[in-house]
Amino acid sequence: MKIVADENMPYVEALFADLGEVVMVDGRTLTQAQVKDADVLLVRSVTKVNKSLLDGCDRLKFVGSATIGMDHLDLDYLKQRGIFCTNAPGCNAVAVGEYVFNAMLELARRFHSPLKGKTVGIVGAGNTGTALQKCLEAYGVKTLLNDPLLEQSGDDREFVSLDELVERCDVISLHVPLTRDGEHPTHYLFDKARLNALAEDTWLLNCCRGEVIDNRALIEVKQQRSDLKLVLDVWEGEPLPLPELVPLVEIATPHIAGYSLEGKARGTFMLYQALMAQLGKQVDKSLSSLLPPLWSHQLSPLSVPDEKALLCLVRLVYDLRDDDELFRQRFQNDKGFDLMRKNHKHRREFSALMLANTAGSDVDWLFELGFSGVGL
Numbered sequence: 001m002k003i004v005a006d007e008n009m010p011y012v013e014a015l016f017a018d019l020g021e022v023v024m025v026d027g028r029t030l031t032q033a034q035v036k037d038a039d040v041l042l043v044r045s046v047t048k049v050n051k052s053l054l055d056g057c058d059r060l061k062f063v064g065s066a067t068i069g070m071d072h073l074d075l076d077y078l079k080q081r082g083i084f085c086t087n088a089p090g091c092n093a094v095a096v097g098e099y100v101f102n103a104m105l106e107l108a109r110r111f112h113s114p115l116k117g118k119t120v121g122i123v124g125a126g127n128t129g130t131a132l133q134k135c136l137e138a139y140g141v142k143t144l145l146n147d148p149l150l151e152q153s154g155d156d157r158e159f160v161s162l163d164e165l166v167e168r169c170d171v172i173s174l175h176v177p178l179t180r181d182g183e184h185p186t187h188y189l190f191d192k193a194r195l196n197a198l199a200e201d202t203w204l205l206n207c208c209r210g211e212v213i214d215n216r217a218l219i220e221v222k223q224q225r226s227d228l229k230l231v232l233d234v235w236e237g238e239p240l241p242l243p244e245l246v247p248l249v250e251i252a253t254p255h256i257a258g259y260s261l262e263g264k265a266r267g268t269f270m271l272y273q274a275l276m277a278q279l280g281k282q283v284d285k286s287l288s289s290l291l292p293p294l295w296s297h298q299l300s301p302l303s304v305p306d307e308k309a310l311l312c313l314v315r316l317v318y319d320l321r322d323d324d325e326l327f328r329q330r331f332q333n334d335k336g337f338d339l340m341r342k343n344h345k346h347r348r349e350f351s352a353l354m355l356a357n358t359a360g361s362d363v364d365w366l367f368e369l370g371f372s373g374v375g376l
């Protein structure tokens with residue numbers, strides 16, 4: 001069996017080498033010739049899997065994407081060809097939730113405007129939106145949710161309309177798939193009119209897909225409104241964001257919100273499980289055996305952290321300012337965006353940090369936030 005896999009997918013050798021020949025490729029530039037004799041194709045979001053890539057790939061039986069987004073996959077074509085296709089929903093939800101929470105704490109510190117006390121609107125309350133909601137609720141921040149599809153499906157959380165969310169929230173974070181059809185398309189969901197409707201001093205964060213915001217309109221609006229604060233991890237036209245937009249953004253990163261070591265490993269492992277099921281084989285490897293152990297050092301908070309101390313704790317796990325700085329230096333270099341993603345130093349999730357000696361102190365909410373506790 002020949003398995004062709006994106007080189008930005010960790011643990012492929014460890015999980016798939018028993019099953020056949022593994023060939024690692026650059027997913028962005030993958031060609032038909034490289035996939036021609038593959039039985040299994042493992043991709044990330046940068047590979048468009050469609051007729052022009054797969055025409056003539058007669059042996060292909062399995063396509064797996066180690067992502068939640070599926071907008072790069074031509075599902076109708078794959079179905080028509082009878083090629084099994086799967087993705088990895090939820091694999092990077094914690095990573096995205098923690099990235100966004102982290103970014104909000106950074107904005108709060110930079111603009112002397114505490115996160116505690118604000119109302120945060122979450123547009124799209126699926127895996128990543130819910131992970132963010134969990135962090136915010138652990139910290140005691142009020143959230144409003146907008147998700148017409150979940151609302152219609154009977155999800156028992158409380159939902160509001162997008163107009164109401166925009167009107168009532170101090171902070172808005174986007175967590176929807178990129179869709180162009182159906183009753184609730186998300187392409188340019190934040191167009192010029194909606195951007196203009198944002199309340200004064202709104203913080204707008206986008207970690208889902210660049211095209212959910214009209215980026216040209218965003219430039220125009222932001223040039224008129226210095227009160228708006230932006231965090232963008234995703235960009236229209238990736239890997240070439242509009243260069244005028246980057247300096248207008250407070251925190252700018254190259255589509256790495258989901259790039260925790262745990263998140264990427266979960267993505268590969270979910271594809272391994274799916275392929276084993278397709279082959280009728282037993283899963284004989286475990287995710288925990290692949291991941292490095294939790295950090296051996298433990299931290300003993302002496303008192304309940306205030307927002308500044310919480311940010312220090314969060315920065316200890318992942319200092320978002322490093323990626324922001326690097327991105328500004330490199331995004332215009334040849335392949336700068338993709339190289340930064342390829343060489344991204346895997347960050348851990350909050351759970352890698354063990355908090356000790358917390359008995360008796362009022363810090364249970366830190367465990368709700370995701371940190372590990374000795375003996376928990």
Ligand SMILES: NC(=O)c1ccc[n+]([C@@H]2O[C@H](COP(=O)([O-])OP(=O)(O)OC[C@H]3O[C@@H](n4cnc5c(N)ncnc54)[C@H](O)[C@@H]3O)[C@@H](O)[C@H]2O)c1
Nearest residue numbers: 068069124126127128147149175176177184207208257258
């Ligand atoms: N930056 C990153 O690294 C990164 C990582 C993970 C996911 N993503 C992107 O974020 C998206 C969301 O990820 P997820 O794991 O939460 O997906 P998910 O499918 O679990 O949740 C998406 C939610 O959005 C809702 N939705 C769809 N259309 C909507 C609309 N018009 N208005 C409001 N809600 C709507 C859906 O009902 C669903 O509940 C993915 O599709 C992917 O494109 C980016």
Ligand SMILES: O=C(O)[C@H](O)[C@H](O)COP(=O)(O)O
Nearest residue numbers: 044045046066067068069258
């Ligand atoms: O849809 C997702 O899950 C993420 O956007 C995706 O994982 C980002 O990483 P990539 O697949 O582009 O490496």
